[in-house]
Amino acid sequence: MSSTPKREVDIVIEARWVVPVEPHAVVLEHHAVAVDDGLIVDLLPIADARERYAPRETVDLSEHALIPGLINAHTHNPMTLMRGIADDLPLMTWLKDHIWPAEAKAIGPEFVRDGIEIAIAEMLRGGTTACSENYFFPDVQAATYRRHGFRAMVGLPLIEFPSAWAKTRDEYFDKALAVHDELRDVALIGTAFAPHAPYTVSDEAFERTRLLSDQLDIPVHLHLHETAQEVDDSRRDHGVRPMQRLQGLGIVNDHLIAVHMTQLTDAEIALCAEAGVSVIHCPESNLKLASGFCRAEDLRRAGVNVALGTDGCASNNDLDMFGEMRTAALLAKAVANDARALDAASTLRAATLNAARALGWSERVGSIEAGKEADLAAVRLDAIEMHPIYNVVSQLIYTAGRHQVSDVWIAGVRKLAHGRLTGIDVAELRERAQRWRERLQ
Template sequence: MTDTSPQPCDLLIEAGWVVPVEPHGVVLADHAVAVSDGRIVAVLPTAQARARFVPAQTVQRPDAALIPGLVNAHTHNPMSLLRGIADDLPLMTWLQQHIWPVEAAVIGPDFVADGVALAVAEMLRGGTTCANENYFFPDVQAAVYKKHGFRALVGAVVIDFPTAWASSDDEYFARAIELHDQWRDDPLIDTAFAPHAPYTVSDANFERIRMLADQMDLPVHLHLHETAQEVADSLRDHGQRPLARLDRLGLVNDRLIAVHMTQLTDAEIHLCAARGVSVVHCAESNLKLASGFCPVCALQRAGVNLAIGTDGCASNNDLDMFGELRTAALLAKAVAGDATALDAATTMHAATLGGARALGLDQRIGSIEPGKEADLVCVDLSALEAQPLHNVLSQLVYATGRQQVSDVWIAGRRKLDARVLVDMDIDAVVANARQWRQRIASLAPL
């Protein structure tokens, strides 16, 4: 005889709409999500949920959409402390004459820790629950993400010149292996290799990365085909376009997280699809730096897994994934000359399950399905600006601001409660950011 008595659960979230992402494009009205031990137990109509579960806590959001936590698939989050210091410049001028000199003057564990803490607070208030990180001092980053209960894929940087993080090739790799070993079994922190870009990493170091990534089954996260100049320089220096060079070195596979990809031929698009490469679209950063336009519609229609990232605050200048969703969708239509390109459901998929898949986390997060970890976000759709509500997915992608995020959970733990951050000293975060502003302002003119 079947036991029909109510089951205990830790949390029951009752929402006006649940957007599970998988199945694609589905919106479930008046549904609830039950959570126990940090995982989703069930997704079912609210009336059935009330009959089936006895929750330790119930959160009722009848005017909200419950979505998977957004995955920011490309970030340099310590650079939140460099927001706005060198605007309106092309990429290489921005990097070589402004960003790299400032970083050389201030970078260190404290800078990285304070920058990540500021970014975590900003991302949580905007509905982001996971970031793909590419910056120096990844050991410090990982510790800060862990402290705040934030999910992250932390990249071990490899670059062909000495930095405050490492002084030689051997030291970069030794530190990378140490990072992977330290965080190997952590429930929130995963690791990757993060070679900066083809123009700053040698063939020998790429081959070393490929060997270790194969052995350790780790993602490889890098900037690729970001500008036309990068492609021209690669043809001059290597006799090959950057993607072809990486393919020669054995790195074009389903572990590759290729960021920007604004300069692609049809053959390169189909190579990425055939090899299982994930492409991260950073629409606003590419626009601001005039780097070019990623052909996301062609990539998506070829079968390439798409993710969305903000890039760093120095080139965006925010970590607002809702803003990025809207920009990505609109830009895709303009670039393709096709109003049907990157529709609302596909854009939401890229920012959630597509991002999770790029990071190798799609079996754990990215959609609202039983068995997955409960990274969940409530978005309030009650305000005047959200009326009338004809289509929830359209509203989320084209007309929602991050200030509408009301509640956030990561692995079932409350991180934002009715717009209030949980267990974060915001006054201290802001004070630290202001101290860095003063210190950076005291340097030579930027």
């Protein structure tokens, strides 16, 4: 009697633990993930995988947890070149007196390209396989991410003052639409409208953004309710709080990716839940700029999709999603006065599947499920400081760090192998960073 022939696949990854994220809080021991043509084709016990598949490559992760690639849902990656340039200052002083003047001196295609390449290296080394960008020169951003095979949602910037990218409101919109059209069918790259904030964007521009967002079915990625001053200024200038103003302009809907959200009433939380808004929590940036506290657990319990982002390196000062997860979980407990708030499994979900949902990618990435693209990260758990291990998910959130990420795949392509980046010259990136430091200081 002949046995069933094994199916040929590109890769089988055998792991001590697999944390698929969906189903929620599940940890699978001694499981394997089969990958072919960039897609996850199976998740099953290692013994069964050896019987069923004939891989061209087998990866042994006998002391690792395999998780979905982390998704940084809000960042300004060109600003890696401003890491530490103006620390220990409140938001508006930091922004108006330091960041905007520095950008005026340096911003351009080369600045964006170099900053993003440094960010890609940092993100990959920390298990991050996708990000949502919010910066100028989205065409250069997209080209850089494509060159490195990194998944990114590229923001199409809108702001009411001239920049090196565009001079007028109409030019911002014209360029945004041109970039969107160019990227419409590009693998790994998406687009979102990125009006900067309520205090830098007019009613007319918001109304136009809403109309185009609806027509093109793409998100609106926006800083919102970041500080108490923003709320006070909106009351003074518009007679209402920022969310109420945006609600009247039609912006508060399931396309909205609302970032920071440190100043929320119960009614605004309910509105977010009803409208299908996704909230991106950036705890470390909010803490460093003393912007306020996002009520992450109240949002989660209300049914709002809460994801995590680092913000940019000028205000964080890193792109470390492991650090962000730990800070988010701990801070949520203090803000809610409840040790059960934002538990470990929910925190990991916020950095993976919830982030994918916010970006409209939850059918493609964010969990380890058959049919999804193989964006994966392996975390070594064999170091003595990791033992004993009672709960793998808790260990990932409260004990592990990005230095324990050993291997990363994006759409089945290995980007980090045994802790070493593939196809990236780190020494050359350091030299470029030094040249920018000399120019910007």
